[in-house]
Structure formats: C-alpha cells, structure tokens
Amino acid sequence: MKKLWLGFMSLAILAACSNGEEDTASVDVEGMDWDEIVETASGSEVGIYMWGGDEGVNAYIDQYVAPELEERYDITLTRYPMDASEFMSRLLTEREADQMNGTADILWINGENFRNGKENDLLYGEFASKLPAMTDYVDQAPYIDIDMGTEIDGMQVPWGNVQYAFQYNPELVDTPPTTLSELFTWVEDNPGLFTYPNVTDFTGNAFVRHVLYDVADDPADLETYNEEWLEENGEEVWERLRSLRENLWRNGDTYPETLAQQDQLFANGEVAMTMGFNEHRAESLIEEGTFPASTETVGLESGSISSTHYLSMPFNSPEPAAALVAVNFMLTPDAQIAKLDPDMWGEGHILDLNALTDQELEAIETLSGPQYVAPDTALLELDARYVDWIQEGWQREVVQGD
Structure with a gap:
C-alpha cells in the first residue's frame, strides 16, 4: 500500500510539473544511431504506466528490471500503477x-x-526498427505486425506471449473440465462454485x-471481424x-469487477x-501466499486463446532515448528469461529460440x-x-436478459 501511495504521489508531482507554462521539448532521437541513443539515455529517469494488480509482475519490475537498468545504463525506472x-x-x-x-x-x-491509442494519435510513432533486440532476439511471429486486428506499424513491441488457462482447487474439483462444454456441464452440476469477471475486465471479456x-x-469464421457472423x-x-x-456464484446477480x-x-x-x-500465473501466486498451495492449472483442449501483450511509448515521452534503451533491455534474453521465473512473474517469452545460446x-x-496448455490448442x-x-x-x- 505504501508503494502504491508513493507511486501516485510521484505521478501527481510529475503531472504538476508538466502542467506549467513551459513544456520542455524531449530529445530528438530520429537521427541517432544506437550507441548515441544509449549515451544520451545515461542519467535519465523514465516512468512506465502499467497495471499494478499483480504482485509478481510488480516484483519483476521493481526487483529485477529497475535495478538492472540502473546498473547497466544509469537509468532510473519508476513504475506508475494504474x-x-x-x-x-x-x-x-x-x-x-x-x-x-x-x-x-x-x-x-x-x-x-493500442487501437485507441493509434487512432487518437496518442503514441510516439514507429520505434521498433531502432531496437537491436527486435532483430537480434525477438521471434518474427505474426504478432509483431498485427495486434487484435490492428496494424502495429512499429508503434509497439511484443513483451510476452501467453495462453488462457483455468486455476482450480482440487478439493472442490475432482475432474477438471478440459473443454468449454465440459466446463458448462460442471457449472450446472456444481451450482454456486463458478463465476467469471465482468466483461469490462479483459479476462472476463x-x-x-x-x-x-x-x-x-x-475458428476461421472469426479470424477477421465478421459482423455478419455476429448477426447470425x-x-x-x-x-x-x-x-x-443461474448456476453461477450468487446466481449470476453480481460478477467480480476485476x-x-x-x-x-x-x-x-x-x-x-x-x-x-x-498458464503459469498460479505458481507465483502460490509462492506469494495468495493462492492455496494445492492450486492446479488446466487448459482447454478445445482451444485456448493466445494473447500477446506489448510495450509502447506515448506521444509526449519526455525521455524517448531512455525509453528506447529500457524497452530494448526488456526484450533481451536476460530480461525475458528472468521474467519466466515463477518466484517473480512466471510469464511466457517472445524470444526466437534459434537466436539463443545453449545456456539460455x-x-x-x-x-x-x-x-x-498445448501450443496446438492456441486460438x-x-x-x-x-x-x-x-x-x-x-x-x-x-x-438483465431473460
């Protein structure tokens, strides 16, 4: 709670400073090569806006990424949770x-x-081509070009790739469902023991x-936005x-908001x-004492959505050189492998395995x-x-429907 309060206080102070009569122009990195960008970034302070609801994610940023950026590049990273x-x-x-x-x-x-940011000109612009890690280490998968139907155009870079999975209590679930049909049947047979978040939440949606x-x-019927399919x-x-x-927790009269x-x-x-x-989220949550130690995980053999999340830059970044260096570091094997550690985040990587050493x-x-979750079930x-x-x-x- 103290860290959260300090984060918001820092944000408020920064906001107050930036709302003054003068706006200081940020460094123009357009004509710089990578060595010049790294040199310019030294001594800078950068802030990252990010969801702060997972202690494992927060620990990864605060206990690994921030210290490494400080030691390697003399960059101070501050996390603003929101x-x-x-x-x-x-x-x-x-x-x-x-x-x-x-x-x-x-x-x-x-x-x-990302779509909203791109459509409203809220993003920095094309920067992916400036990052050595994008060509040296990142898997050249389709997700580097398209994000949920929106052309990326180098305005963000992949940070992690995961699949949807369910965590369950084996004391309450004898045989975990492995298809959506089995899940619906299980809910009917075990009223009150299942719910899902409100669809304003990304996971519930x-x-x-x-x-x-x-x-x-x-599945191909949905691969591009299909309004006719929705109507039918x-x-x-x-x-x-x-x-x-009617078989959900509290009879579906209320849903978790997050x-x-x-x-x-x-x-x-x-x-x-x-x-x-x-699919590995339970491990860090067990480690920190949030989930019961008996928690187990199951994927849907009928198909599990694969999701990539990204790092981008705002149009008005005050320290674009340092932001580029920080983002590039977070795509390197060192940072991606550290992110796999279940003691912190325990989250999937975006690395090209052919570009790695035997040790990595x-x-x-x-x-x-x-x-x-089997990769061949990815949707x-x-x-x-x-x-x-x-x-x-x-x-x-x-x-509200009948």
Missing part, C-alpha cells in the same frame, strides 16, 4: 491540451488500448470470446451465457476456479515448468471490435 483505461484517458487529455512534455515514457498495453469460438463452426450467431452466444447464469476480485474469491474458497492469461535455452527449459486473439461487441451487449443480453 489501469490502462486510466492512463489512456490521461494521454487523451494531454493530447487535446497539446501537452508535449508528458509524465511517462513507456506504456504496457493490449490490443484494445476473454472468457466470453471463448464462447464465440465455441459457437463458431470454424450472436443470440446463441448470449443464450449460452444466460443458461450458465480479475483481482475473481482471484480473491478463489483464494477465499468462495469459488472453485479462477482464470487468466498466463537450458535456462528457459528449466524455468518454463510444466506445460499446462488467435480476436479483433478488438469483438471486445466492443461483447461489452456493448453483455449487460443487456446476459445480466
């Missing part, structure tokens, strides 16, 4: 006010927020996106969720399962742990407009 919707709204206000000296340099965002996939005859099949999606409602609230219900034993992107490959194999993350469709209709059709 929801992406909050800092994107802040950036929109700064853009409308033409405030060119912002309060943060790095953004942790997903596809929906993704649960419903799995229902879209389950309704579809062919949307009612079946809502009907499946309505049929689930994944953190969902996790707390699970930790308290009020529900038998929780869920989330990152061995470290990845050691830290990756059990394989809860493409859907276009962000499906997220909007779910948010626009769920309350009316499911929560």
Whole structure:
C-alpha cells in the first residue's frame, strides 16, 4: 500500500510539473544511431504506466528490471500503477491540451488500448526498427505486425506471449473440465462454485470470446471481424451465457469487477476456479501466499486463446532515448528469461529460440515448468471490435436478459 501511495504521489508531482507554462521539448532521437541513443539515455529517469494488480509482475519490475537498468545504463525506472483505461484517458487529455512534455515514457498495453491509442494519435510513432533486440532476439511471429486486428506499424513491441488457462482447487474439483462444454456441464452440476469477471475486465471479456469460438463452426469464421457472423450467431452466444447464469456464484446477480476480485474469491474458497492469461500465473501466486498451495492449472483442449501483450511509448515521452534503451533491455534474453521465473512473474517469452545460446535455452527449459496448455490448442486473439461487441451487449443480453 505504501508503494502504491508513493507511486501516485510521484505521478501527481510529475503531472504538476508538466502542467506549467513551459513544456520542455524531449530529445530528438530520429537521427541517432544506437550507441548515441544509449549515451544520451545515461542519467535519465523514465516512468512506465502499467497495471499494478499483480504482485509478481510488480516484483519483476521493481526487483529485477529497475535495478538492472540502473546498473547497466544509469537509468532510473519508476513504475506508475494504474489501469490502462486510466492512463489512456490521461494521454487523451494531454493530447487535446497539446501537452508535449508528458509524465511517462513507456506504456504496457493490449490490443484494445493500442487501437485507441493509434487512432487518437496518442503514441510516439514507429520505434521498433531502432531496437537491436527486435532483430537480434525477438521471434518474427505474426504478432509483431498485427495486434487484435490492428496494424502495429512499429508503434509497439511484443513483451510476452501467453495462453488462457483455468486455476482450480482440487478439493472442490475432482475432474477438471478440459473443454468449454465440459466446463458448462460442471457449472450446472456444481451450482454456486463458478463465476467469471465482468466483461469490462479483459479476462472476463476473454472468457466470453471463448464462447464465440465455441459457437463458431470454424475458428476461421472469426479470424477477421465478421459482423455478419455476429448477426447470425450472436443470440446463441448470449443464450449460452444466460443458461450458465443461474448456476453461477450468487446466481449470476453480481460478477467480480476485476480479475483481482475473481482471484480473491478463489483464494477465499468462495469459488472453485479462477482464470487468466498466463498458464503459469498460479505458481507465483502460490509462492506469494495468495493462492492455496494445492492450486492446479488446466487448459482447454478445445482451444485456448493466445494473447500477446506489448510495450509502447506515448506521444509526449519526455525521455524517448531512455525509453528506447529500457524497452530494448526488456526484450533481451536476460530480461525475458528472468521474467519466466515463477518466484517473480512466471510469464511466457517472445524470444526466437534459434537466436539463443545453449545456456539460455537450458535456462528457459528449466524455468518454463510444466506445460499446462498445448501450443496446438492456441486460438488467435480476436479483433478488438469483438471486445466492443461483447461489452456493448453483455449487460443487456446476459445480466438483465431473460
């Protein structure tokens, strides 16, 4: 709580400074080579806007990334914990006010927020090509070009790649469901022991996106935004969720507002399962004492959405050189392998295995742990407009629907 308070106080102070009569222009890195960028970054302070609801993620930033940046590059990194919707709204206000000296340099965002940032000119622009790690180490997978239906154009870089999985209490779940149909049957047979977050939460929305996939005859039907498919099949999606409602925790009259609230219900034993992107998330939550030590993980053999999350930069970064150096470091094998450690984050990497040393490959194999979700079950993350469709209709059709 003290760290959170200090973070917001620091943000308030920075905001007050940046709202003065003069805006100091940031360094122009456009014509610099990488050595010049690193030299310019030395001695700088950078801020990262990011969700702060996971202690393992916070520990990774505070106890690994920040000290390494300080030691290697003389860069001081400050983490500002807040929801992406909050800092994107802040950036929109700064853009409308033409405030060119912002309060943060790095953004942790997903596809929906990236689309909004790109459409509203809230992002720094193309920077990926400046980062040596992008060509030296990052897997050249489709997710470097497209994020939930939006062309990336070098305006963000992948930071982690994960699949959706369920964590369950084996004392309450004898045989964990491995398909969505089995899950719905389990909920019917065990009323009150399951729920999912409100769809304004990314994890809760993704649960419903799995229902879209389950309704579809062919996953390819949804690979691009398909309004005609929604018109023809949307009612079946809502009907499946309505049929689930009466057997949910508190009869579906209320839903956790966030994944953190969902996790707390699970930790308290009020529900038998929780869920989330990152098939290894339970390990760090067990380690820190949040989840019961008996917690186990299961993936959906019927298909599990794979999600990539990204690092970007705001249009008004006051320290773009230092931001580039920090982001580049977070893509290197050292930082990506440290991120795999379940004592901290325990989260999937974005590295090209062919670019790594034998020692690095061995470290990845050691830290990756059990394989809860088979890679061949991975489903493409859907276009962000499906997220909007779910948010626009769920309350009316499911929560209030008959």
